[in-house]
Amino acid sequence: MSTSLKSSKAPSSFIFILYLIFFSSMIGSFRAITSISMGIMLISGLAWNKFLTGKFFDWKIINLFVFAGLLFFLTQLTGIFYTHHVNQQWHAIRLKSCLLIIPLMVSCSGYINHQTRNKLLRGFCAILFAAALYCIFNAFGRWNTGHDPSVFFYFPLVKPLSQHAVQFSILVFIALIHLFESLRKNKLVFSLYIDVLMIIFFTIFIFLLSSRLVISFYLFYLLYLILFILKNKLKKGFIAFLFIFSCTAAGSLVLVTKNPVSERFFEIVQGDMGLIKKEKFDPGIYFNGLQFRLLQWRFVPEILTEKKAWFAGVTSGDKQVLLDQKYVSENMYIGETSRGDRGFLGYNTHNQFLESLLQSGIIGLIFFLLICAGLIKMMWEKKNREMSFITILLLLYSFTESVFETQYSILIFLFFPLFFYLEKNPDPV
Numbered sequence: 001m002s003t004s005l006k007s008s009k010a011p012s013s014f015i016f017i018l019y020l021i022f023f024s025s026m027i028g029s030f031r032a033i034t035s036i037s038m039g040i041m042l043i044s045g046l047a048w049n050k051f052l053t054g055k056f057f058d059w060k061i062i063n064l065f066v067f068a069g070l071l072f073f074l075t076q077l078t079g080i081f082y083t084h085h086v087n088q089q090w091h092a093i094r095l096k097s098c099l100l101i102i103p104l105m106v107s108c109s110g111y112i113n114h115q116t117r118n119k120l121l122r123g124f125c126a127i128l129f130a131a132a133l134y135c136i137f138n139a140f141g142r143w144n145t146g147h148d149p150s151v152f153f154y155f156p157l158v159k160p161l162s163q164h165a166v167q168f169s170i171l172v173f174i175a176l177i178h179l180f181e182s183l184r185k186n187k188l189v190f191s192l193y194i195d196v197l198m199i200i201f202f203t204i205f206i207f208l209l210s211s212r213l214v215i216s217f218y219l220f221y222l223l224y225l226i227l228f229i230l231k232n233k234l235k236k237g238f239i240a241f242l243f244i245f246s247c248t249a250a251g252s253l254v255l256v257t258k259n260p261v262s263e264r265f266f267e268i269v270q271g272d273m274g275l276i277k278k279e280k281f282d283p284g285i286y287f288n289g290l291q292f293r294l295l296q297w298r299f300v301p302e303i304l305t306e307k308k309a310w311f312a313g314v315t316s317g318d319k320q321v322l323l324d325q326k327y328v329s330e331n332m333y334i335g336e337t338s339r340g341d342r343g344f345l346g347y348n349t350h351n352q353f354l355e356s357l358l359q360s361g362i363i364g365l366i367f368f369l370l371i372c373a374g375l376i377k378m379m380w381e382k383k384n385r386e387m388s389f390i391t392i393l394l395l396l397y398s399f400t401e402s403v404f405e406t407q408y409s410i411l412i413f414l415f416f417p418l419f420f421y422l423e424k425n426p427d428p429v
Contacts, residue, residue, distance in 0.1 A: 015044060015111045020123050027131045027171060029162040031407060038105055045109025061107040065374025069099035069414070072367040075360040079315035089317030092359075096316075096404060102414040112422040118182075122189050125175045129198055132172070132205045135160055153260045154210040167408050169214035170397065172206045174390055174416060176218065180225065180244075181386050196243070203247050207254055210261050212268065212289075213400055215251070217393050222248040283333040283343075289350075293400065296349040299326050300358045313361035320348065323358075348402045355402040372398070378421045387420035 018041045025033035062070075076093045083089040106112065112120075138160045142151045150156055155165045179199050182189045189195050206218055225244050255262050268290050275285070276295045287295065303322050304310045314322055327344045328334060335343035349355045356368040372395060379391045394403075394413050403409040 012111065012116075015041065015048070015109055016116070016120070018044065019120050020127070023120075023124050024127050026408060026411065027127055027161070027163075027168075029408070034407070034411070038101060042101055042105040042108070045105060045111065049108050049110055061103065063374060064377055065371060065417070066103040066107075068367055068370035068374050069103065072356075072360075072364065072371060073097065073099040075313075075364045075367060076316060079313070079317065079360065082312070083315035083317035085315075085317035085321060087317070088320070089315055092316030095407065095410065098407075098410050098414060102411065103418060106415065106418045107422065112419060117419065117422075118187070118189075121175075121178050125179065125189060125198060128171060128175050129201065131161060132201070136205075150260065153208055154264075157208055164406070164408065165209045166211045166214065166397075166401065167406075167412060169206055169209040169211040170393065170412055172202050172209070173214055173218055173393060176202045176206065177221065177386050177389055180221075184225075184228075199247070203251070207251060207261055210264050212265055213396060214393070215255075215261070217389075217396065219248060219251050221389055222251070280331050283331060285333070287332075289400075292344075292347075293350050296351060296354050299323065299330075300349060300354045302326070303358065304361070309361055311361045311363065313357065313359045313364055316359045319355075319358050320346065323348065348405050350401055352398040352401070352403045355405065375417055378417060382421050384420065387417065390420060391417050 018037055022034065022037040022041065024030070025037055073093075073096050076089070076096050080086065080089050080093070135157055136152075139151045139157055142156075143149065158165055158168045161168070176199060179189055179195050179202070183195060183199075190198075203218075207215060222244055226248065229244070255265055267288050270288075273291065273294065275287070276291055276298060303314065303326060307314050307322070313319075324334075324345045327347070333343040334345050335341035349358060352368060353365060356364040360367070375391050375395060379388050382388075394417065397403060397409075398413070401409060403413045
C-alpha cells in the first residue's frame with residue numbers, strides 16, 4: 001500500500017463534510033438527512049479504517065459506555081417476544097439502534113482527534129449561529145404580524161426549525177462552553193471579536209429558549225469560571241472576570257425580575273406538591289413540570305405492580321398505552337377530540353431512569369445505570385472541562401426527560417460525550 005494513498009486527504013475531507021452535513025441536519029431538524037448521513041458516516045468510517053489498519057474496527061472502542069448501550073438495546077429486542085403492540089416495539093428498536101450505530105460511527109474511522117474536533121466545532125458553532133439568527137429574524141417577522149411577544153421564547157422561538165427548545169438549548173450550551181474554554185486556553189475559535197460576539201448572542205439565545213435546567217446549569221458554569229479566574233489569578237484575568245461577571249449578573253437579573261423567562265422558574269416553586277398525593281384528579285387541574293414528573297414516581301411503580309412486571313418491564317410497545325390508561329383512570333385531562341387536543345395522552349415519564357424501569361424492568365434500569373456509569377468513567381478518564389460539564393448536563397437532563405424516546409435527544413446523549421472523549425490525552429489546563 002503506497003504512502004501517498006495512506007496520506008491522501010480525500011477521505012478525511014469527505015468525512016469532515018459528512019460531519020458538517022450531520023451537524024446541519026441535527027440543528028435544522030432534517031430527520032431523514034440525519035439518518036442518511038449517519039449511515040454514510042458509519043460505512044465510510046469502517047471502510048477507511050479497514051483501508052488504513054486492515055480491520056474494520058478496534059475492539060478497544062467497546063468500553064463500559066458502549067457495552068452497556070449494547071445490553072440496553074438487547075432489552076428492546078427481547079421485548080418483541082412479549083409485547084402486545086408489536087409495531088410500537090419495532091419503532092422503539094429502530095430508534096434505539098442508535099445505541100449501536102453512534103458509537104461505531106464516531107469511533108471506528110479514527111477521524112476524531114484534538115485538531116479535527118476543534119475544526120468540526122468551529123463548523124458546529126457557525127451552523128448553530130446561523131440557525132439561531134434565522135429563528136430570531138423569523139420571530140421578528142411573526143411578531144410584526146401578530147404582535148405576540150411569546151414568539152421570542154421557548155418552543156415558539158425554534159418552531160421554524162421544528163426543534164425542541166430544551167434540546168436546542170443543550171446544543172447552544174455546547175457551543176458556549178467550547179467558546180469559553182477556547183478563550184480560556186487562548187486558542188480562539190474564529191477571532192477574539194467574533195468569539196465574544198457569539199458568546200453574547202448565544203447567552204441571550206439560551207435565556208430566550210427558557211429551559212430551566214440549561215439556564216441554571218449555564219449560570220453554575222459561569223460561576224465556576226469566575227471562581228477559577230480568581231483562584232488562578234490568570235493573565236488578563238480582570239477583563240475576563242468583568243466579561244463573565246457581566247454575563248452572570250445579566251442572567252441573574254433576568255431570573256429575579258418579572259418576565260416570561262423568570263415566570264417559568266416561579267411556576268415551579270409556586271406549585272402545590274401535596275397535589276400529587278390525591279387519589280383522583282379533576283380534569284381542570286393544572287400540573288406544572290415538577291408536579292407532573294413527581295407524579296410519574298407514583299404511576300410507574302403502580303403500573304409495574306399491577307402488571308407484575310418489575311423484573312422485565314411492560315415493554316416499549318406497551319408502556320405508552322398503560323401510561324395513557326393511568327391518566328384516564330386518574331381522571332386527568334385527556335383533551336377534546338373536536339379540537340384535536342389529547343391533553344396528557346401520549347406523555348411519557350419525562351425521566352429516563354423511570355422510562356427504563358417501566359419499559360424493561362429492573363434489568364433495563366440496571367443497564368441504563370451502567371450507561372451513566374460509563375459516561376462518568378469516560379469523564380473521569382478524559383479530565384477535560386468541556387466534556388465534564390457537557391456530560392453532567394446530559395446526566396441531569398436524563399432526570400427531566402426520557403432521553404431515549406426521541407431521535408435527537410438520544411443522538412445528543414450518545415454522540416457528544418464520545419465526540420469529546422476520543423482523544424484520551426488530557427487537554428492542557
